Amino acid sequence: VTKFMDSLPLYRQETIFKRLSIDLSHATLSNWMLKVAELLMPFYDRLHELLILQKILQADETTLNVIQDGRETKSKSYMWLYHSGGHESEHPIVLYEYQATRAGAHAANFLQGFSGHLQVDGYAG
Secondary structure, eight states, rough: OTTTSSSOOHHHHHHHHHOOOOOOOOHHHHHHHHHHHHHHHHHHHHHHHHHTTEEEEEEEEEEEEOOOSSSSOOOEEEEEEEEEOOOOOOOOOOOEEEEEEEEEEHHHHHEEEEEOOEOOOOOOO
């Protein structure tokens, strides 16, 4: 919860755990996140398949600072968001996709097979 709801980086969580006398390294926390993501990937893929079938989609991208060894702290990455638009769906779908750039090719690749209407906020890429 603290990683995503509170935007608390893993290195800060590691510090908090140390204060509580819990020895959880940054690497352990990171590996747990990767393993959970791996286990949830079939669910994400199925939601993606269902999203592409919608008649209306909304998409947007926002900047994201990534704290990673070997990258400048000020380097920007992007989180792309795709939402099943309209009110036709009883169960709305919202999917996020991380990309290192804002290139339109990322959206084109993600939306491959989609043939409905796409609502964006003026993105020209």
